[in-house]
Amino acid sequence: MNAADLRLPVDVPSTALFTDRYELTMVQAALRAGTADRRSVFEVFTRRLPHGRRYGVVGGIGRVLDAVENFRFDRGVLDFLAAQQIVDEPTLAWLADYRFRGDVWGYPEGEIYFPGSPIMRVEGTFAEAVLLETVILSILNHDSAxxxxxxxxxxxxxxxxxxxxxxxxxxxxxxxxxxxxxxxxxxxxxxxxxxxxxxxxxxxxxxxxxxxxxxxxxxxxxxxxxxxxxxxxxxxxxxxxxxxxxxxxxxxxxxxxxxxxxxxxxxxxxxxxxxxxxxxxxxxxxxxxxxxxxxxxxxxxxxxxxxxxxxxxxxxxxxxxHPTCSMVYKLVARADSSGEDAPLRPVAKKSMGGKTSIGGRKWAARRVDADGVAEAEVVGTGEVPAELADRQLLVELVRRGEVVAREPLATARERHVRARAGLPLSATQLSRGEPVLPTEYVG
Amino acid sequence: MNAADLRLPVDVPSTALFTDRYELTMVQAALRAGTADRRSVFEVFTRRLPHGRRYGVVGGIGRVLDAVENFRFDRGVLDFLAAQQIVDEPTLAWLADYRFRGDVWGYPEGEIYFPGSPIMRVEGTFAEAVLLETVILSILNHDSAxxxxxxxxxxxxxxxxxxxxxxxxxxxxxxxxxxxxxxxxxxxxxxxxxxxxxxxxxxxxxxxxxxxxxxxxxxxxxxxxxxxxxxxxxxxxxxxxxxxxxxxxxxxxxxxxxxxxxxxxxxxxxxxxxxxxxxxxxxxxxxxxxxxxxxxxxxxxxxxxxxxxxxxxxxxxxxxxHPTCSMVYKLVARADSSGEDAPLRPVAKKSMGGKTSIGGRKWAARRVDADGVAEAEVVGTGEVPAELADRQLLVELVRRGEVVAREPLATARERHVRARAGLPLSATQLSRGEPVLPTEYVG
Structure with missing residues (x-):
C-alpha cells in the first residue's frame, strides 16, 4: 500500500525531495564514473547517547518504510531538478525510473539502542541506497528523540x-x-x-x-x-x-x-x-x-x-x-566493481579529526546474564556466535524493494515495554549516567 | 491561491486536522450554549524570551496565511470526526461550512519581538477564531525558534x-x-x-x-x-x-x-x-x-x-x-452577546498560579530615541499616542477571510536585517542577557 494513495492530510505525494542536494549530485558523478552500481551497505548508528541518558529508543521505523515506498521522482520534481540544473540529463532519466529495489534490515520500532548499535542497514547499489540518507535520518533522528x-x-x-x-x-x-x-x-x-x-x-x-x-x-x-x-x-x-x-x-x-x-x-x-x-x-x-x-x-x-x-x-x-538524536548514515562496505556478486569490502572514514566509524556489515545481539537481564550490546562484523544467534536485534524490513515488516503501532509500544524491562534496573533511573549497557565490538 | 492546488509535496490538502481536539469540543459546547458567535479577539504573545536571548524573530507568518486559507473540513475529515464521536451532528454541519471569515493582524515576518509583543491578533466569532489556535501556534513557535x-x-x-x-x-x-x-x-x-x-x-x-x-x-x-x-x-x-x-x-x-x-x-x-x-x-x-x-x-x-x-x-x-518558543494564543476580549456590533469586553485569566495575561485588544509600537535607535516596545490597549502612530508594528494580514499580505520571502529577510539594525548595539551580543528592549504597557 502506497501511503500517498490514502490521500491523508499528513502524507505527501512523494518523499523524494526530502533529500539533500548532494545525494543527487553524488549519484550523477557516480553514474558517469561507472561506480553507481557498486553494491553498497550503509548503516545508521549513533556515536553517543544524549548526555546522561541511559538508553535510546528506536522511533520512526514504520514511517521510514512509508518514506522508502513513496520515494519516487515524478514529473514535477524532475522538471524542478532540470530547471535548476541540479543534475544532468542522464541522471534525470535514471531518477525517473528510480525505486528502491534493495534490502533494509533494522532494529524494530520500540527497541532499545546504544552507541554503536547498527540501528538500520540499507543495502543496494550505491546510487539507490545513498539517495535515502536524508529522509531516513530525518525520520529516525526526530522520532527516536x-x-x-x-x-x-x-x-x-x-x-x-x-x-x-x-x-x-x-x-x-x-x-x-x-x-x-x-x-x-x-x-x-x-x-x-x-x-x-x-x-x-x-x-x-x-x-x-x-x-x-x-x-x-x-x-x-x-x-x-x-x-x-x-x-x-x-x-x-x-x-x-x-x-x-x-x-x-x-x-x-x-x-x-x-x-x-x-x-x-x-x-x-x-x-x-x-x-x-x-x-x-x-x-x-x-x-x-x-x-x-x-x-x-x-x-x-x-x-x-x-x-x-x-x-x-x-x-x-x-x-x-534533546530534540534530535545524532544518528548518522554511513557507507560501511562496498564492492570494487558492479554486479550483485562482487565481494564487499569494509570501508570507513579515517581522518584524524574524529567522526571515524567501523567498516563492515554488522550484526547486533543483546547478551543476557544468567538471570536473563541484558548485560551487553554486542556488535560484530563476522559470524554471529552461536550463543547469540537467537538474541539478534536486526529484523528484515524491506526485501528487494518490498516492505515486509508492517506492524500495528501497538506492537511497537508493547515491544518497547518488554525491551526496557529486560535492561538492568538502573536503566530507569532518571538521573544522569552512562549508557546502561556497554557496547562490545567483536571482529 | 490555495496552496493545496499546487500539489506540492510539502503541502497538505487541509490544515484543519492540525488541531487539538479541545478546540472542536469548545466549538460544540459554545454552539449549544449560544455563545459561539460572540465576537472575540485572540492574541499570540510570549511571556518571556528563551533564557539569555536579547530579542525574538517572527518566523512563519507566510505559512500561517497558507494554513488559514487551507483550514477546511472535507468529507474524509468529517467522517473521521463523526466515527470517533469527537463532535455532534450540529457541530459537524457547522464545520462542513467552515472557513475563516475574520481578520488577522500581526507583526510582519522577520520583525523583532519581545515579551508581551502582540505578535498576532485574530478577530472573529469565538468559534471561528478558537479553531485556529493549534496550527497558528505550531507554525509560529517552530519557525520563530x-x-x-x-x-x-x-x-x-x-x-x-x-x-x-x-x-x-x-x-x-x-x-x-x-x-x-x-x-x-x-x-x-x-x-x-x-x-x-x-x-x-x-x-x-x-x-x-x-x-x-x-x-x-x-x-x-x-x-x-x-x-x-x-x-x-x-x-x-x-x-x-x-x-x-x-x-x-x-x-x-x-x-x-x-x-x-x-x-x-x-x-x-x-x-x-x-x-x-x-x-x-x-x-x-x-x-x-x-x-x-x-x-x-x-x-x-x-x-x-x-x-x-x-x-x-x-x-x-x-x-x-531553544527548539520552540513559548508563544500562547489567548482570548483577550469578547462581546457579551452575538452580533458584529456588540461591544468588546477585555478578559484575562486571573488565577493565583501564574500564566496571567493582560486583557484587551492591543496595539504595539517601537519607540526610538533621538538618534533613531529603538528604546522600548510599547504595548497598549487604548488610543495610540500620536507620536507612535507611524511606528506601529502590527499590519493587516487577513481581511474578512481574505489574505491581503502575501510577500516574497526575500522581503521578510530584508525586513529582519533592517529591524535588527534598528536595535541598540547590545542586541547582537551573543552572550546571555536581558531582552534588549523593555516592554512598556500603556492603558
Whole structure:
C-alpha cells in the first residue's frame, strides 16, 4: 500500500525531495564514473547517547518504510531538478525510473539502542541506497528523540496515563510524528486530531481557559460544557480561583464529574487540596489531570500526589532537552566493481579529526546474564556466535524493494515495554549516567 | 491561491486536522450554549524570551496565511470526526461550512519581538477564531525558534554566507519550514531540495564522505566528481588526510577549484593550514567551507580564520538550545452577546498560579530615541499616542477571510536585517542577557 494513495492530510505525494542536494549530485558523478552500481551497505548508528541518558529508543521505523515506498521522482520534481540544473540529463532519466529495489534490515520500532548499535542497514547499489540518507535520518533522528523522552516520562508516571499535548510547540507535521513516537514510548493518547486520524491514536481534550473567559462567568461556562459534553467531561478549574471552581464544577456536573484539570500553579499542593475537596464533596471518582510544563522530573515529583493523569507538551515534543538524536548514515562496505556478486569490502572514514566509524556489515545481539537481564550490546562484523544467534536485534524490513515488516503501532509500544524491562534496573533511573549497557565490538 | 492546488509535496490538502481536539469540543459546547458567535479577539504573545536571548524573530507568518486559507473540513475529515464521536451532528454541519471569515493582524515576518509583543491578533466569532489556535501556534513557535537561531548565526558570520544543512536532524517537513525560517533569519542557501522546490531558496551541495569511500581511492573520487560536476565544484577533503587531499584536489581540479569542505577536526587550525596550502598551490580563489556541528559561538570563534562559508545543521534546526518558543494564543476580549456590533469586553485569566495575561485588544509600537535607535516596545490597549502612530508594528494580514499580505520571502529577510539594525548595539551580543528592549504597557 502506497501511503500517498490514502490521500491523508499528513502524507505527501512523494518523499523524494526530502533529500539533500548532494545525494543527487553524488549519484550523477557516480553514474558517469561507472561506480553507481557498486553494491553498497550503509548503516545508521549513533556515536553517543544524549548526555546522561541511559538508553535510546528506536522511533520512526514504520514511517521510514512509508518514506522508502513513496520515494519516487515524478514529473514535477524532475522538471524542478532540470530547471535548476541540479543534475544532468542522464541522471534525470535514471531518477525517473528510480525505486528502491534493495534490502533494509533494522532494529524494530520500540527497541532499545546504544552507541554503536547498527540501528538500520540499507543495502543496494550505491546510487539507490545513498539517495535515502536524508529522509531516513530525518525520520529516525526526530522520532527516536521523542520516543526516548516519552519512555522516560512513562517510567516516571508508572501506571498513570500520559496524554500527548505538544502539537502547538512543534511544527504541525512534526507534531503528528511526535504523537506517534510518544505512543510508542508509552503515552496513551494525544490531543492532536491529525495523529488520531493518521495513526488511530486515541484523542482527548475538552476545553481551554478561553472557553471559560468566553462566558459571562465560570458557572455559565461549566454549565455550557456539561450540557454539551456530559457530566463525565473534564472541567478546567484554574481560570480564576481553584477552590471556587472545584465546588462549582461538582455542583454543575454532580459527583459523577469525570475529571478536573489543573494547568497552572503549585501542582503538588493543588492536587492534594483538590483531592480532599472532591472527596469531601462526594466526588471520589472524579479524576485529577495536571498539565503545566511537565517533564519527566516534574512527573516523578508528583508520584506521591493524588494525580490521575498527566498531560505533557513542550518537553515531550522537544525530546526533553534533546530534540534530535545524532544518528548518522554511513557507507560501511562496498564492492570494487558492479554486479550483485562482487565481494564487499569494509570501508570507513579515517581522518584524524574524529567522526571515524567501523567498516563492515554488522550484526547486533543483546547478551543476557544468567538471570536473563541484558548485560551487553554486542556488535560484530563476522559470524554471529552461536550463543547469540537467537538474541539478534536486526529484523528484515524491506526485501528487494518490498516492505515486509508492517506492524500495528501497538506492537511497537508493547515491544518497547518488554525491551526496557529486560535492561538492568538502573536503566530507569532518571538521573544522569552512562549508557546502561556497554557496547562490545567483536571482529 | 490555495496552496493545496499546487500539489506540492510539502503541502497538505487541509490544515484543519492540525488541531487539538479541545478546540472542536469548545466549538460544540459554545454552539449549544449560544455563545459561539460572540465576537472575540485572540492574541499570540510570549511571556518571556528563551533564557539569555536579547530579542525574538517572527518566523512563519507566510505559512500561517497558507494554513488559514487551507483550514477546511472535507468529507474524509468529517467522517473521521463523526466515527470517533469527537463532535455532534450540529457541530459537524457547522464545520462542513467552515472557513475563516475574520481578520488577522500581526507583526510582519522577520520583525523583532519581545515579551508581551502582540505578535498576532485574530478577530472573529469565538468559534471561528478558537479553531485556529493549534496550527497558528505550531507554525509560529517552530519557525520563530529557527529564525531566531539563524539571526544569531548570521550576526556571528558577518558577511560570510551561511548554508542550512539541518534536514537530517529534524522531521522531514519541519526541515522544509526550518530552511525557510533560516532564510528569513539570514541564511543564503539550503541543502534541502524540498525547500528549494517549495520556497525557491537556492540549494547547494556536492558530495559526502560516502562518495570518496565508494571509490578505490581519493584520487578516483575527486576525478569522478570533477569530471561530472566541473572544476568549480566543492571537494570534501577530510575523509583520510586533509593535507594529502587538498594537494590532490588542486591537482585534479586545477587552481580554479571552487571550494574545499572540511567537516571534522579542529576547524580553526585546519582552516589556516588549508588556506596556506591552497595559496601555495596557486589556488587563491578556492574557498574554504566548514561544516561540523557549528552553532553561533563556533561561528564567532572562526571569525578570524580564513573561512569563506559555514554550513550549519543540528543547532540551527533545533533553535540552538531553544527548539520552540513559548508563544500562547489567548482570548483577550469578547462581546457579551452575538452580533458584529456588540461591544468588546477585555478578559484575562486571573488565577493565583501564574500564566496571567493582560486583557484587551492591543496595539504595539517601537519607540526610538533621538538618534533613531529603538528604546522600548510599547504595548497598549487604548488610543495610540500620536507620536507612535507611524511606528506601529502590527499590519493587516487577513481581511474578512481574505489574505491581503502575501510577500516574497526575500522581503521578510530584508525586513529582519533592517529591524535588527534598528536595535541598540547590545542586541547582537551573543552572550546571555536581558531582552534588549523593555516592554512598556500603556492603558
Amino acid at each position: 521523542v520516543a526516548a523522552a516519552a519512555s522516560r516520562m512513562a517510567v516516571a508516571a508508572g501506571d498513570r496515563p500520559l496524554i500527548e499535548m505538544g502539537a502547538r510547540r512543534t511544527h504541525e507535521l512534526a507534531a503528528v510524528a511526535a504523537a506517534r513516537a510518544a505512543f510508542v514510548g508509552g503515552f496513551s493518547s494525544t490531543s492532536d486530531l491529525a495523529a488520531g486520524f493518521r495513526y488511530n491514536i486515541p484523542t482527548v481534550g475538552t476545553s481551554a481557559h478561553a472557553f471559560t473567559l468566553l462566558h459571562d462567568n465560570e458557572r455559565d461556562a461549566f454549565t455550557a460544557q456539561v450540557a454539551s459534553l456530559g457530566g463525565t467531561t473534564t472541567l478546567l478549574v484554574d481560570t480564576y480561583d481553584v477552590t471556587e471552581a472545584v465546588k462549582m464544577a461538582v455542583e454543575v456536573a454532580g459527583p459523577q464529574l469525570g475529571a478536573v484539570r489543573i494547568d497552572s500553579g503549585d501542582l503538588l499542593l493543588l492536587a492534594h487540596r483538590v483531592r480532599q475537596q472532591l472527596d469531601d464533596l462526594g466526588a471520589q471518582d472524579t479524576r485529577i489531570v495536571v498539565t503545566s510544563d511537565l517533564d519527566e522530573y516534574a512527573i516523578a515529583s508528583l508520584a506521591a500526589a493524588p494525580v490521575d493523569a498527566y498531560g505533557v507538551g513542550t518537553q515531550l515534543v522537544t525530546g526533553s532537552g | 529557527v529564525a531566531a537561531a539563524a539571526s544569531r548565526m548570521a550576526v556571528a558570520a558577518g558577511d560570510r554566507p551561511l548554508i542550512e544543512m539541518g534536514a537530517r536532524r529534524t522531521h522531514e517537513l519541519a526541515a522544509v519550514a526550518a530552511a525557510r525560517a533560516a532564510f528569513v533569519g539570514g541564511f543564503s542557501s539550503t541543502s534541502d531540495l524540498a525547500a528549494g522546490f517549495r520556497y525557491n531558496i537556492p540549494t547547494v551541495g556536492t558530495s559526502a564522505h560516502a562518495f570518496t569511500l565508494l571509490h578505490d581511492n581519493e584520487r578516483d573520487a575527486f576525478t569522478a566528481q570533477v569530471a561530472s560536476l566541473g572544476g568549480t565544484t566543492t571537494l570534501l577533503v577530510d575523509t583520510y588526510d586533509v593535507t594529502e587531499a587538498v594537494k590532490m584536489a588542486v591537482e585534479v581540479a586545477g587552481p580554479q577549484l571552487g571550494a574545499v569542505r572540511i567537516d571534522s577536526g579542529d576547524l580553526l587550525l585546519l582552516a589556516h593550514r588549508v588556506r596556506q596550502q591552497l595559496d601555495d598551490l596557486g589556488a587563491q580563489d578556492t574557498r574554504i567551507v566548514v561544516t561540523s556541528d557549528l552553532d553561533e559561538y563556533a561561528i564567532a570563534s572562526l571569525a578570524a580564520a580564513p573561512v569563506d562559508a559555514y554550513g550549519v545543521g543540528t543547532q540551527l534546526v533545533t533553535g540552538s538550545g
